[in-house]
Amino acid sequence: xxxxxxxxxxxxxxxxxxxxxVGKHIALDEKEILFFISLLKEKxxxxxxxxxxxxxxxxxxxFVNSGLLRAYYLDKEDKEYTIMFAVADWWITDMxxxxxxxxAMLTIQAVEESHIFNLKNDDLEKLYMEVPKFEKFFRIxxxxxxxxxxxxxxxxxxxxxxxxxxxxxxxxxxxxxxxTQKQIASYLGVTPEFLSTLRANKSKT
Amino acid sequence: xxxxxxxxxxxxxxxxxxxxxVGKHIALDEKEILFFISLLKEKxxxxxxxxxxxxxxxxxxxFVNSGLLRAYYLDKEDKEYTIMFAVADWWITDMxxxxxxxxAMLTIQAVEESHIFNLKNDDLEKLYMEVPKFEKFFRIxxxxxxxxxxxxxxxxxxxxxxxxxxxxxxxxxxxxxxxTQKQIASYLGVTPEFLSTLRANKSKT
DNA sequence: CGTCTATTTGAATGTACTCAAAAGCGGTGG
DNA sequence: CCACCGCTTTTGAGTACATTCAAATAGACG
Numbered sequence: 400x401x402x403x404x405x406x407x408x409x410x411x412x413x414x415x416x417x418x419x420x421v422g423k424h425i426a427l428d429e430k431e432i433l434f435f436i437s438l439l440k441e442k443x444x445x446x447x448x449x450x451x452x453x454x455x456x457x458x459x460x461x462f463v464n465s466g467l468l469r470a471y472y473l474d475k476e477d478k479e480y481t482i483m484f485a486v487a488d489w490w491i492t493d494m495x496x497x498x499x500x501x502x503a504m505l506t507i508q509a510v511e512e513s514h515i516f517n518l519k520n521d522d523l524e525k526l527y528m529e530v531p532k533f534e535k536f537f538r539i540x541x542x543x544x545x546x547x548x549x550x551x552x553x554x555x556x557x558x559x560x561x562x563x564x565x566x567x568x569x570x571x572x573x574x575x576x577x578x579t580q581k582q583i584a585s586y587l588g589v590t591p592e593f594l595s596t597l598r599a600n601k602s603k604t
Numbered sequence: 605x606x607x608x609x610x611x612x613x614x615x616x617x618x619x620x621x622x623x624x625x626v627g628k629h630i631a632l633d634e635k636e637i638l639f640f641i642s643l644l645k646e647k648x649x650x651x652x653x654x655x656x657x658x659x660x661x662x663x664x665x666x667f668v669n670s671g672l673l674r675a676y677y678l679d680k681e682d683k684e685y686t687i688m689f690a691v692a693d694w695w696i697t698d699m700x701x702x703x704x705x706x707x708a709m710l711t712i713q714a715v716e717e718s719h720i721f722n723l724k725n726d727d728l729e730k731l732y733m734e735v736p737k738f739e740k741f742f743r744i745x746x747x748x749x750x751x752x753x754x755x756x757x758x759x760x761x762x763x764x765x766x767x768x769x770x771x772x773x774x775x776x777x778x779x780x781x782x783x784t785q786k787q788i789a790s791y792l793g794v795t796p797e798f799l800s801t802l803r804a805n806k807s808k809t
Numbered sequence: 810c811g812t813c814t815a816t817t818t819g820a821a822t823g824t825a826c827t828c829a830a831a832a833g834c835g836g837t838g839g
Numbered sequence: 840c841c842a843c844c845g846c847t848t849t850t851g852a853g854t855a856c857a858t859t860c861a862a863a864t865a866g867a868c869g
Binding site: 538 | 677679683685687699700703709732736739740742743746747749750751753754755756757758760761762793
Binding site for chain 2: 847848849850851
């Protein structure tokens with residue numbers, strides 16, 4: 400059940416994290432920072448609420464300022480396949496649908512209460528025009544995303560479910576604590592029942 | 605067995621395809637085109653010869669002008685997992701190792717005699733400095749690569765081997781004709797024996 | 810406290826793998 | 840041009856990994 404709660408908090412928006420995120424790859428002056436920030440729409444998302452739902456056009460790319468989001472694909476039988484988790488300091492969207500302004504294949508939902516900054520597709524285009532350095536920034540973001548997905552493909556092809564689970568725990572220990580086993584199972588590509596037996600076997604050793 | 609053959613051909617290099625490829629996303633003037641071309645190293649690769657071998661540092665991103673390349677990962681047991689095929693008009697590299705100048709995880713090999721243009725990592729950096737529009741170009745290339753890999757992950761998670769095979773035939777009919785079933789199997793994540801039985805069942809229907 | 814969902818456990822089943830052997834195919838050398 | 844060699848593909852038997860279904864238990868949250 401999805402329920403609204405009151406925002407915990409304040410009118411003062413802190414852009415430090417997102418500005419630092421951009422600053423990792425490109426150097427911006429004060430004016431450019433202000434322009435960038437002016438394009439962001441901040442949003443609170445309560446636990447289990449949706450940032451994006453299947454079939455609706457994906458308007459935004461989201462930067463997670465705090466909290467945790469999950470993107471998943473639903474097949475015809477309503478089975479969930481987790482495509483990615485996004486913790487603080489990460490960007491997330493349904494890239495294909497964001498770029499081509501098509502109905503989304505993915506659902507993006509808050510695993511826990513989150514604070515995000517949304518950037519609209521046409522505002523991003525404006526940003527590229529005004530501050531071309533952002534082409535470089537998103538070139539690097541896309542490059543890293545590509546590399547990550549390719550590594551995931553390699554591991555999905557070459558490792559057993561048990562090895563993939565172990566990798567996940569090692570690579571994302573924090574996420575592993577915050578999400579359900581069912582969600583981890585759907586990220587690894589196994590059923591929750593099977594993940595449960597894997598864990599049982601493991602602790603026996 | 606890997607064997608050298610004589611180059612079929614000519615001293616005149618035709619850059620039309622690669623220039624048109626870049627032209628799909630950014631507009632270049634004559635001077636910029638010439639600078640870009642000056643950075644390319646053209647190479648013939650004979651059938652079954654290597655463009656990149658595991659553990660050697662990946663220096664180049666390659667544009668396939670003609671022919672067909674295949675990138676694969678070898679696990680500790682020497683099993684092959686095909687990561688991608690690249691036909692004419694495609695770019696291919698071990699992105700992680702190219703960007704970070706680390707020893708390659710992937711092997712890139714010519715499925716058939718190919719003619720490629722190589723772009724060295726530091727020449728690409730020069731290109732970004734001289735013609736910043738290329739940031740946009742590679743932003744789009746990376747973005748498309750990311751979207752493709754993500755779609756592949758979704759399909760690997762949610763579809764059966766048979767559906768994946770059918771998708772492959774539909775999406776890449778030309779590649780399907782040029783590569784062995786063993787290579788397709790290793791792309792789909794099944795054994796060649798199993799792919800063979802899938803095909804047998806299919807034709808029975 | 811009660812309800813809903815996640816997790817565990819187990820039995821039966823199915824999908825895909827391993828191993829082995831035979832048949833097919835393409836390239837090479839005689 | 841034909842025969843052989845090596846690799847790919849097919850086929851089949853036995854096995855392993857992972858799923859489905861069902862039911863019981865545990866946990867989270869209003």
